[in-house]
Amino acid sequence: MRLPAVVLIVLMLAGNALAGDPVALRLESLTVAPPHQPLAVVDIKNLQDGPYQGTVTLEAPDGWRIAPDKQPVSLGAGETKRVSFRTEGGLNLAVNSYPFTVSASAVTKAGGRTIVRKQNISCASAPYFKPTIDGDPAEWKDAIPVAFLVGGKKTVLSTYWNRRQFCILVAVEEDKLVRRGTSGCFDAVYVDAVQVALSPQDTKTGKSPDDEANRFEFLFVATGSGTNGKCFQLAEPGMKLAEAAKCRSLDGLEYEKAQAAVSRTGSITYYECSIPFRPMRSKIRPSEGREFFFSVLVHDPDGTGIRDWGQAAGLWPSQRNALAWSKWQGAKWGEKPPFDNKLEWGLCSSKY
């Protein structure tokens, strides 16, 4: 007699695959605003030693339509695939957080096991605009804010682009801003900072120290007084990952082509920065609809510690990678390495 199919439902609310799960699931951030019918992309990784066959199903927020909402998938042992779903009917929400549910049902003779992940995703895209980099966040109302919480403190990432610059505003809720150099000793004191990495689409971070970096990596810190800020370039494509992973002094890494202004209002520190596209243009071409990778670490050493957009965006624990980020003197690193630096981001048209 054949046994009835057994269906197990496992909720993966925190994005951590449980031991014994056949697959891990993750929804990528949207890179196109909901009204423009973005593709919703599900990453699925086979955690088994053998092949996996199943169906991926996507449930959208109210008002959205997914057609078709089911797709077959087959994976070799350890293989990861991206499965795209067409969306329609989505509208922008001011909070820029959209609740999706993705599930994967295995197809086996004994029945299927269903893994479910509920995940709120954001539209991670930079509208076209030319802000003045002065530390005043007033010009950023037409950006698409991406917010996440770590240790009860809020971080909001906003981006703009134009032909000449990629611009970033990071609003960091924190008790105190620690500037670089306030004690007179630049590298010995832990400082607040924002560390970002930009990489071309379809690149992967190496896993060997001998591999080459494929990222442009920058650090922004508050210096002196007022809205003074400084940018340092930590890595560029071609650099050995081992070199980037060494803990280096920031002295000599100043990047004068970038602009940085850091201001503080109440409990919020605003890092407003711009990075010139020209040195990156052959790898990341500034044009409408361009997709690339953009990742952020917020350093709050006397508060929450490191705030990692990779974790908030739902990367799997297996995607932590010590070679993904440069070490620098003045940073306070956690016990575990940060997540990978390959988070989806887009360049889009202006809001109106």
Place this chain on the structure above:
Amino acid sequence: MNYRNSQSWTKLLLILALTCLGWSAARADDAWYTPPAKSSGEIVLKVVMVEDEDENPAAAGKQAAKALEKAMGSTPLKAVIVSECFEDRQNKEKLLSGICSVLPKEIVLGGATYGSFTQKGCTDFDSVCLLGIGGDGVAVAAGLVTNLGTAKLLFEDHRELIEKRLRAGGEKLAAVLRKTDNDQLLVLIPDAHSPKSQYMVEGTQKVLGNQFPITGGCANKNAGQTFVYFRGKAHEDSAVGVLLSGNFKVSLSGRMAKDNEGVIRSANEGAAEAMANFKGKPAGVLAFNCAGRRSKLKNFQDELDAIQKAIGKQLPLFGCYCAGEIGPVDSLEEKKPGVLSRGSGWHVMFTVIGR
């Protein structure tokens, strides 16, 4: 006679020819018309594209205009449609002044786009593409509506107001374009990106009818870049219509896609369908394409290669990357029975013109 004098004389003769042929201005927001087409007259479409490597938009405009003038040979221009992607108003105006230093500004129309493509390649940075329309076999009516009142309205917040204003704008625009038995194609260039553009198309269809062939592309929607061009001048929150008339035919096709393979495949299918449905000798191809589609391509050239497999490499091809496309929509959800053209996104809209 030196070259400069030759150019000046050509320009003067062109203006005189337009005047003698009865080119006239009318007042709506603005409109102008050429005389009716001759039944057996020729239809000449020529396309040129210039990439500016020197950050000198005026020189690029002048170079493109001279190249178009040369390509047209002895055929007087009736209209020039501009697709350009220089950054900021000052550079766009320098470009227009360069174009209009060679060609009569009265016939220079078009819009800011995200780039252009022709048989010679694709551009997305500081470039201009010109479509020259000439010959006794084609007549042009061109119109402008301004102050649409929707440029700063968000679709999700002001949908009803956008619908009302753009339908009215579309109707007004179509009404100033003379409707004759010989009207064949409306090229619509609105500062009203997808999904707003659909309402403007519906407005024009109130005058022209649901089966009238309409194609076109929405202007670049980036802050400070949103312009349409009429009589060589930039206008915001406006729309330009170019109605082509004469004893010729058009064949339209549209396809939608959102991934690399789909964009390449759909471009080939759409172009092939437009060619297959065209019974006659094509004179040129218009392709209003989505900038979002381009962004999904690993290599821009792959889509152009797919188009060229369908239309060949000889026909003049005027392509531009837009913020919304107008033509026969591909999506079942968006299709409407009895309606040929609609405004949408993620599409490439082909039009084959010829006799």
